[in-house]
Amino acid sequence: MKRILLVEDDADIALALQYNLEREGSYSVTSVRDGESALREAAARPPDLVLLDLNLPGMDGMEVCRQLRRKVPTSDVPLIMVTARVGEAEKVAGLDLGADDYVTKPYSVREVLARVRAVLRRRGERGEDEVFEEGPLRVDLAARIARTGGREVTLTRKEFDLLVDLLRNRGRVLTRERLLERVWGYDYPGETRTVDVHVRRLRSKLGEPADAWIETVVGVGYRFRRPA
Numbered sequence: 001m002k003r004i005l006l007v008e009d010d011a012d013i014a015l016a017l018q019y020n021l022e023r024e025g026s027y028s029v030t031s032v033r034d035g036e037s038a039l040r041e042a043a044a045r046p047p048d049l050v051l052l053d054l055n056l057p058g059m060d061g062m063e064v065c066r067q068l069r070r071k072v073p074t075s076d077v078p079l080i081m082v083t084a085r086v087g088e089a090e091k092v093a094g095l096d097l098g099a100d101d102y103v104t105k106p107y108s109v110r111e112v113l114a115r116v117r118a119v120l121r122r123r124g125e126r127g128e129d130e131v132f133e134e135g136p137l138r139v140d141l142a143a144r145i146a147r148t149g150g151r152e153v154t155l156t157r158k159e160f161d162l163l164v165d166l167l168r169n170r171g172r173v174l175t176r177e178r179l180l181e182r183v184w185g186y187d188y189p190g191e192t193r194t195v196d197v198h199v200r201r202l203r204s205k206l207g208e209p210a211d212a213w214i215e216t217v218v219g220v221g222y223r224f225r226r227p228a
Contacts, residue, residue: 002026002048002049003027003030004029004030004051004116005030005047005050006018006029006030007031007034007050007056007061007064008082009053010053013053015031017029017109017112018031021116030045030047035056035064038050038052038064038068039068042068042073042077048078048120049079050068050077050080051116052079052081052099053081054084054090061081062094065094069098078100079099080103080115081099081101082107092194096156098157100122101119132168134224135210136148136210137206137210139160146160146163148206148207155205158184159201159205162198162199166222166224170224170225173217173220174221174223176195176196176222177192177221179195179221179222180192195221199214213225
């Protein structure tokens, strides 16, 4: 049974979500009302997924997400933001902080359940003990460490996930839309240029010769080319 940490200060919303999640029979839900309680609960018992409202008393949801991502026990826990904030800039900021998905209010409970299932399914598809090695490039998925020529490369969460997705599909052309779906979440609200920005940063951080292995396929997307 998957453990879900629900962070929601509205008692009625929290009760409805908890009831419907637990009725599925696959989830147990711990509900808290504020950011400080969320961080304490997550540190004591890292959940399988966090449902996080942004409009919380005291510490807001963005800061909660930021702190969860900084701490080892929760740095890779799937997180869905559930909020009334509908501005594109806020959605992009939340996803770039490390959220796996973003649901805006008003929403249907069925939609939230579908998002939870999708995020957990994507996480289950990952081989958490995978290690990718291509030439001088070595990526350890469990440790979330990338090295090239023995040098550790400091990557953001999205840069790391983007690199892993490209490596998993070596030799295949991945469209920008496909990368948005797999790395940023299937309903990512941003434009596809965010992929271009992250690829540019990733190439810069990897340096030669690994940067050249991420090929641009004009008008389509990107491909990780196996080194000669």
